[in-house]
Each structure stands twice: as C-alpha cells, then as structure tokens.
Amino acid sequence: MKRTFILIVGMMAVVAVLFMNATEPVAGYGVGDYAKDFNLENIDGKSLSLADYSDAKGFIVVFTCNTCPYANAYESRIMDLDKNYSSKGFPVVAINPNDITQQPDDSMSKMKQRAKDKGYTFAYLRDDSQEVAKAFGATKTPHVYVLNKEAANKYKVEFIGAIDDSPNDASDVSETYVEDAINAILTGRKPAVTEKRAIGCTIKWKS
Template identity: 60%
Template sequence: MKTFKILGALILLISMASFVGNTFAEKGYAIGDTAADFSLKNIDGKMVSLSDYSDAKGFLVIFTCNTCPYAVAYEDRIIELDAKYKSKGVPVIAINPNNPSAKPGDSFEKMKARAKEKGFTFPYLLDEGQKVYPQYGATRTPHVYLLEKTADGNVVKYIGAIDDNYQDASKVDETYVEDAVDAMLAGKEIKVTSTKAIGCTIKV
C-alpha cells in the first residue's frame, strides 16, 4: 500500500513538472502570432516603437547585447542585414534584453559606446525593466524575430538564428533570416520558419 502511495506521488510530481515545463515553453510568440508594439529608449535618448515606421513592410527584431561572444560575432552581419533590407522596408530593430545590474557591460552608456564604435545604422534599444523580451519569448542573444506588417498587425513569420555558423560568416551554408525575408517580400512561403537560437542566455 505504501509503495502505491509513493508511486502515486511520483506520478503527480512528474505530471506537475510536465505542466510547468509546457507552460514555460508556450510563453512568448509563435509563428503566426501578432506581436504587440513597444516603446523603448534608443541610444540617442528617444523612444522608439514599431508604429513609428509607417512605410515599413516588416521588421527584424533582434535581441542582442554588448557582452555575449555570439552577439559580438554577429554584429557585422546584423549591420549587413540592415543595409540590405532597410531600403526594402524591413529595418533591423535591435534590443538589449540584459539586466545591466547583472551585466554592467550591457549598461545604457556601454550600449551607446558600442553602437558608436561599430557604426550601428539601426536603433539599439534598452529593454528597461525587461518587459519586452518575455513577451517575445526570447531566450538568447542573438535571437531574431521577423515580423510582417499587415492590416491586422505585425505577424511573426520567423523565429531563431541568423544563420548556421556564428563563428565564420564565410562558411555559412544556411542563411535563415535572409531566406525568410526574401520569401516574405516576394509573397512566397517561408520554408524554414523556426530554428534554434544559438547564443548566451539573457541575464536577469
């Protein structure tokens, strides 16, 4: 009888753990969801929202930071994405999701310095209070969300990594983000809509 009680308790615990795990996994946006707008402070001190871009066809919302080696490795490629697609109506909107208290290198002042050093051509926003990244479900830096601007709002079309080789841009085989944006702009089906974001965990 005692054995059955123990087994029953174990089954209950496993079920609860599974429920919690599934609930966590379901947080954030999925493909096809409509992303809410936000208002975050840019490195120039001005507030930026997606609604500011009246002529945009979509957005590359990229959660990134100063301190993660993966994010740093992708900085030049993020600049290139903005250069390639901003003129086509799909600008990069970079957001630093890290808590500066936990990661001083990701402070607002350090963000301004890094953007100037690298010559960022896009907004670099601080997720002050860490309110936006949980809405998206971002877990890594970098973590990309391609949004398509529609009459019903900004629809999530792709989530994940920029490409398949963070170490060497010259050895990339799969350009996930470029393929997704090109397909979206052409009105075609995006073949790969989700990949695993490779990077550092967001610091809380």
C-alpha cells in the same frame, strides 16, 4: 514524519516555482502569432516603437547585447541585414534585455558607445523591464524574430530563431535563414523555414 516530509517537499516546490518565475521568460510568440508593439528607449535618447516606422513592410527584431561572444560574432551580419534590407522595408530593430546588475557593460551608456564605435545604422533599444523580451519569448542573444507588417499595428511573426547556420564564423555560412525568410515575404511567399533554434548566450534575467 510523513507530514514533515510532505511539508518540506511542498516548500521546495514553491521555491522552485518562484525561482523559475524570477529567472525564466514566458513562452512568448509562435510563428503565425501577432506581436504587440512596444515603446523602448533608443540610443539617441528618444522612445521608439514599431509604429514609428510608417513605411516599413516588416521588421528584423534582434534581441542582442554588447557582452555575449555570439552576439559579437553576429554583429557585422546584423549590420549587413539592416544595410541590405532596411531600404526594402525591413529594418533591424535591436533590443538589449540583459540585466545590467549582472552585465554592467550592457548599460545604455555602453550601448551608445558601442553603436558609435561600430557605426550602427539601426535602432538599439534598452529593455530595462525585460517585458518585451518576455513577451516575445526570447531566450538568447542573439535571438531573431522576422515580423511581416500586414496592416497598421498588425505584425505577424514569420520566422523565429537563428540568423544563419554558422554562429562562430561568417565565412562558413551555408544557410541564411533570416535572409531567406525576408526574401520569401518580399515576393509574396511564406518562408520555407520558419524556425531554427537560436544559438547564443542566455539572456541575463533579473532575479
């Protein structure tokens, strides 16, 4: 009886580990780490990497999607970030990692249509393998990583988390975490706030 119980517990533990590995990302980057470059398909049909932005001083990498209400609430603010900071060397690079078998409206064709309808001025990439999201440690949509380009292929993570402190209503924003972080970097300072918990929908991981 005891041996049977131990066997059952052991099998349950194995199943739990397999389930976690199938549905949860790895720990990912922390503030101060250097992010590795990636190569993903953009909505224009071309592959894009951070190295393609030769004049960039850094990046606002946003894991987002078409379907999450929080991502939709932040959409205009993400667009404003690109409009306000791409000319200063910090373009938005948006990445959609959702499993399209669970969220068909996050397919590339739907991404292209949304970008056209909304007038996106930034790259919107598909992370079909979800390897980039896992490498970063993204868990939500939206989930932001501010990268400081220290040298060629050296992208230091300076901020991780939420865009601001009002996920539902832009008119209620009082703390602009991403803007503050970039403004600090542009003036040669370290961001005062380097992490704020991202609030959004859970990324739809492949099983």
